[in-house]
Structures are given as C-alpha cells and as structure tokens.
Amino acid sequence: MSEVAIVGVGCVGFKSIMPELSYKELMFEAAVKAYEDAGGINPRKDVDAFVTCAEDYWEGFSIFDEFVPDQLGAVLRHLFTVSGDGLLGLANAYMLIKTGHFDIVVLEAHSKASDILTFYDIVAFAMDPVMVRPLGGNPYYIAGMEMNRYLCETGTTIEQCAQVVVKNKRNALANPYAAYGANITLDQVLWSEPCFYPLKKLEISPLSDGCVVMVLASEKVAKKLTDTPIWVEGVGWATETPNLETRDWGRAVYTELAAEMAYKTAGITCPSREIDFVELSDLFAYKELQHLEALKLCKYGEAGMLLEDGIITKDGDLPVNVSGGCLGMGYALEASGMQRLLEVVLQLRGKAEGRQIPDAEVGLAHTWRGIPTATGAVAILSNIKE
Amino acid sequence: MSLEKITDPRNMKHWLGHMETDYRYTLGIAGERFLNEIKENARIMGSKCKKCGVIYVPPRMYCEECFEKLEEWVDLGINGEVYTYTVAYLDREGKRLAEPVIYALITFGDAFGGLVHKLGEVKPEEVWIGMPVEAVFKPPYERKGSITDIKYFKPIQ
Numbered sequence: 001m002s003e004v005a006i007v008g009v010g011c012v013g014f015k016s017i018m019p020e021l022s023y024k025e026l027m028f029e030a031a032v033k034a035y036e037d038a039g040g041i042n043p044r045k046d047v048d049a050f051v052t053c054a055e056d057y058w059e060g061f062s063i064f065d066e067f068v069p070d071q072l073g074a075v076l077r078h079l080f081t082v083s084g085d086g087l088l089g090l091a092n093a094y095m096l097i098k099t100g101h102f103d104i105v106v107l108e109a110h111s112k113a114s115d116i117l118t119f120y121d122i123v124a125f126a127m128d129p130v131m132v133r134p135l136g137g138n139p140y141y142i143a144g145m146e147m148n149r150y151l152c153e154t155g156t157t158i159e160q161c162a163q164v165v166v167k168n169k170r171n172a173l174a175n176p177y178a179a180y181g182a183n184i185t186l187d188q189v190l191w192s193e194p195c196f197y198p199l200k201k202l203e204i205s206p207l208s209d210g211c212v213v214m215v216l217a218s219e220k221v222a223k224k225l226t227d228t229p230i231w232v233e234g235v236g237w238a239t240e241t242p243n244l245e246t247r248d249w250g251r252a253v254y255t256e257l258a259a260e261m262a263y264k265t266a267g268i269t270c271p272s273r274e275i276d277f278v279e280l281s282d283l284f285a286y287k288e289l290q291h292l293e294a295l296k297l298c299k300y301g302e303a304g305m306l307l308e309d310g311i312i313t314k315d316g317d318l319p320v321n322v323s324g325g326c327l328g329m330g331y332a333l334e335a336s337g338m339q340r341l342l343e344v345v346l347q348l349r350g351k352a353e354g355r356q357i358p359d360a361e362v363g364l365a366h367t368w369r370g371i372p373t374a375t376g377a378v379a380i381l382s383n384i385k386e
Numbered sequence: 387m388s389l390e391k392i393t394d395p396r397n398m399k400h401w402l403g404h405m406e407t408d409y410r411y412t413l414g415i416a417g418e419r420f421l422n423e424i425k426e427n428a429r430i431m432g433s434k435c436k437k438c439g440v441i442y443v444p445p446r447m448y449c450e451e452c453f454e455k456l457e458e459w460v461d462l463g464i465n466g467e468v469y470t471y472t473v474a475y476l477d478r479e480g481k482r483l484a485e486p487v488i489y490a491l492i493t494f495g496d497a498f499g500g501l502v503h504k505l506g507e508v509k510p511e512e513v514w515i516g517m518p519v520e521a522v523f524k525p526p527y528e529r530k531g532s533i534t535d536i537k538y539f540k541p542i543q
C-alpha cells in the first residue's frame with residue numbers, strides 16, 4: 001500500500017472576523033495557496049478527488065455540500081463533504097489514497113463563524129430535544145460541568161488551567177495565522193469574568209474565521225510535487241456517546257480511543273518518547289490538560305504538573321500548542337483540526353519561523369468537535385519515511 | 387474588496403437569513419413511559435437490562451452494551467446526588483444573567499446515567515459534588531409530561 005503525504009498547504013486567516021470575503025472567496029484564496037504550494041498543481045485536471053468538511057448549521061445552508069465545488073476548482077469533479085472536523089476529513093482523504101485508486105486528494109475545512117448571528121442556539125440545537133433542551137440556558141454550561149468534575153477527579157487546580165491560557169496566547173504572538181495572541185498574566189485569566197463556574201471568560205476560545213486547504217498525495221506522486229513531503233503515519237477517530245447522562249465527565253474517552261487507533265496505525269508504542277510535539281484541542285483551557293492525558297502523554301491527572309514543570313512550553317521536552325491552539329488562533333468550528341494539522345506540517349517542514357521547534361520529526365495533531373459532542377480525532381505525522 | 391478601512395462589519399454588504407426549523411420529536415416507548423411516570427406518579431424510573439443488569443436512566447428500550455431489548459422497569463425514587471455541577475452566569479445570547487442558574491448532573495445510586503437538571507433552593511457557594519438532592523415536582527395540574535415537570539432538585543435537609 002502506498003504511503004500518504006501532505007504535499008501542499010494553504011491558509012487564509014485566522015481572524016476574529018473577515019467581513020471582506022464571502023465563504024466561497026475565503027476557500028478560493030486558501031485553495032490557490034495550497035495548489036501553488038503543492039508544486040503548482042491544476043485542480044481542474046490534476047486532482048483525483050476532493051474532500052470538504054462542513055456542518056450545515058454552521059454554514060446556514062441545508063445540504064451545504066452542494067455549495068463547495070466551484071471555489072476549489074472542483075466543478076464536475078469527484079467531491080464529497082464530511083460533516084465533521086477537518087481531521088475526520090483527513091482520515092477520509094488518507095483512506096482514498098490508501099486504496100491505490102487516488103494519487104492526489106484535496107482536503108478543505110473552513111470557518112465563517114462571524115456570519116453566525118445565533119451561535120449558542122445552534123449549539124443548543126445539538127442537545128437532546130426531550131431530556132436536555134427544555135432546560136434552556138446557554139449550552140456552554142456543559143463545559144463548566146465537565147471542568148468541575150475533571151478538577152474534582154484529578155486534583156488539577158484552577159491556576160493550572162489558567163496557566164494554559166497564558167501559555168497559548170503567548171505562543172500565538174509568534175504565529176501569523178493566530179487571531180488572539182496576547183501577553184497576559186495568570187491573574188488576568190483568574191480574574192476574568194466567571195462564565196460557567198469554574199470556567200472563566202479568558203479560558204473559552206473565542207470564534208475565528210479562516211480556511212485551510214491541503215493537498216495529499218500518494219508516495220509515487222508526492223516526491224514529484226515537493227522536496228518536503230510530510231507523511232501521514234496514522235489516523236484515528238472515535239465518538240464516545242451523545243448522551244450527557246452516561247458519558248465520562250472526567251476523562252476524554254473519545255480521545256483515548258482515537259489516539260489508540262492512530263498509535264496502532266503509526267506503530268507507536270510509547271507516545272511520550274516517540275512524539276516530539278503536540279497540537280491539540282484547547283477549546284476550553286482545561287481541555288488541553290484533559291486531552292494531553294487522554295493521548296497517553298502522561299498519566300490521568302498529571303498534565304497540570306507537566307505544565308508547571310515547563311515540559312509543555314515551547315522550549316520544553318514536549319511542546320504543546322506552539323501555534324497558540326484554539327485559545328490563540330480562535331475556535332474555527334470544523335477547521336479547528338486543520339489549524340492543528342497546519343502547524344504540525346509547518347513545524348515538520350522546518351518552516352514555522354519564529355516558533356520553530358528544533359529537530360522536530362514526529363508530531364501529533366488532535367481535535368475535538370466541541371460542545372456538546374464527545375467526538376475526537378488524532379493524526380500522527382512525520383518528516384522521515386519509515 | 388473595500389478600499390476604506392471597515393470599522394464595523396455590519397457596514398459590509400450582506401444579506402440577512404433566518405432558518406425556520408420546527409420539529410415534532412417522537413418520545414418513543416421508553417421516553418413516553420419515563421415522562422408519563424413523572425407526570426402521573428412523580429417518580430423517576432429506569433429500565434433494566436436482564437442480561438447485564440445495568441439500569442439506564444433516562445430509560446432506553448435497548449442496552450447499548452448487550453444490544454438487548456429492555457422491558458424491566460425500576461423505580462429509582464426521587465433522591466439522587468450531584469455528580470457534577472456548574473453555575474451559569476451567561477444567558478443563551480451570552481449576556482450576563484441577573485440571577486445565575488445552577489446546572490447539575492444528578493445520579494441515582496448504581497443506575498447508569500442520571501439527569502441533567504437545575505438546582506434550586508440553594509446558593510451556588512453551598513453546592514458540592516456528592517451533595518444529596520431530591521426532585522421537586524410541579525403540582526400535578528401543571529405537569530404535562532416534560533422533563534421540566536421536575537422544577538429542580540434541592541438539597542435534602
């Protein structure tokens with residue numbers, strides 16, 4: 001079976017709002033960059049299939065998949081839409097190439113969150129209509145409930161969670177694709193408005209607009225298109241349960257299962273030793289710590305100490321979210337996983353400029369689909385072919 | 387693209403859209419019995435798997451582990467405990483609430499699951515994980531077979 005490589009990336013954004021571009025123009029601009037980056041491929045004839053990622057309600061369309069071909073150069077070509085995060089799209093693109101029938105596959109995910117006027121209504125509509133929705137309120141209360149349980153089970157402190165925000169927003173200052181870089185203090189986070197106890201305002205990733213397009217290729221074609229192919233070594237995905245009542249409120253089980261699958265495909269047996277850096281979902285600050293544990297990069301309840309010991313800072317042994325994460329780049333809906341993936345590719349290419357991690361060879365990208373889901377995905381990438 | 391600096395995105399050309407989506411969600415066999423028991427008898431019921439013994443709350447008509455059909459019903463009483471909770475300070479639009487609302491997941495003994503609901507007759511700073519609580523029902527004539535027939539859960543004195 002052919003190996004699968006990422007040979008081109010294009011990104012527009014991320015910004016808190018991009019009112020000058022329509023969602024189609026946003027995708028067009030990212031696609032142009034990605035095709036140029038992939039050795040100047042022509043989407044009208046070189047691409048075998050296109051995978052886009054979008055959820056109807058985020059877009060304000062019923063059956064949004066009909067609205068994607070033209071801006072990617074995919075009119076009258078082979079395209080489907082995954083109603084999930086970009087990393088779930090990556091899994092699909094990866095499988096297409098693995099079949100041996102596809103040599104070049106384009107992957108796209110975007111966010112035009114600023115077009116959504118009633119964001120929390122959409123999130124609330126994702127909850128059980130009989131058992132939960134009638135209670136009303138802002139659906140982000142689920143994050144507050146989860147954080148509270150997580151802190152209770154692990155002994156992780158509110159200071160450790162707040163420190164994640166300080167770290168990631170500072171990291172974002174060195175990332176030109178990040179919307180929310182800032183130099184803030186621990187106290188500023190701790191004293192920001194209480195929103196859903198124990199969750200505070202600055203611990204919640206604000207929404208952002210942007211688009212990432214990537215070009216994937218089979219081993220045979222990859223080397224013709226680029227000198228620096230980034231190999232997809234493994235992918236994994238999992239959903240725990242949609243039921244709030246029966247899910248695990250301490251552990252991120254969906255991430256544990258997704259990681260297990262990705263590690264298995266990639267042949268990774270000791271993640272903390274074999275992985276050089278991590279990009280993961282920090283949609284809420286505590287999620288960075290909880291996900292780090294679920295990825296088996298430390299024991300359950302130990303991520304806070306890893307943070308305190310400086311291990312997951314940019315210069316530490318296991319840098320986490322050097323891009324700034326969602327807290328620094330903004331929550332980009334289904335493009336959130338693509339933000340993570342983009343950073344992993346740039347780092348492995350050695351093109352992360354002021355935030356480059358020296359000698360990075362294996363990186364992990366992780367995503368979570370946000371409230372109220374228990375769905376996640378993981379990808380392992382490397383710049384050396386086994 | 388505009389050549390002038392845009393300071394208010396609402397000034398960009400746009401079209402406002404509104405999505406009308408009304409549904410009638412079928413409760414199903416398990417859901418109907420569960421809500422009817424709350425309405426008629428003010429009690430919280432679970433459904434039990436005869437194969438693995440797990441009691442589901444809210445009840446379902448099948449076991450997700452064994453894939454068995456569930457036909458045995460168990461009265462769980464009205465007392466439970468706070469498994470986790472939060473104090474919500476923001477409303478649906480993200481604006482500050484005049485009075486914060488406490489949401490909690492209430493569990494019932496060994497039953498698998500629980501109910502997401504509100505807490506009442508308690509101040510936010512008095513709530514703790516593990517706190518015993520009891521369901522407070524609306525009076526019978528106000529109950530209509532909804533999860534909100536339970537007004538809230540309150541601490542057991």
Ligand SMILES: [Zn+2]
Pocket residue numbers: 435436437438439440449450451452453454
């Ligand atoms: Zn069973």
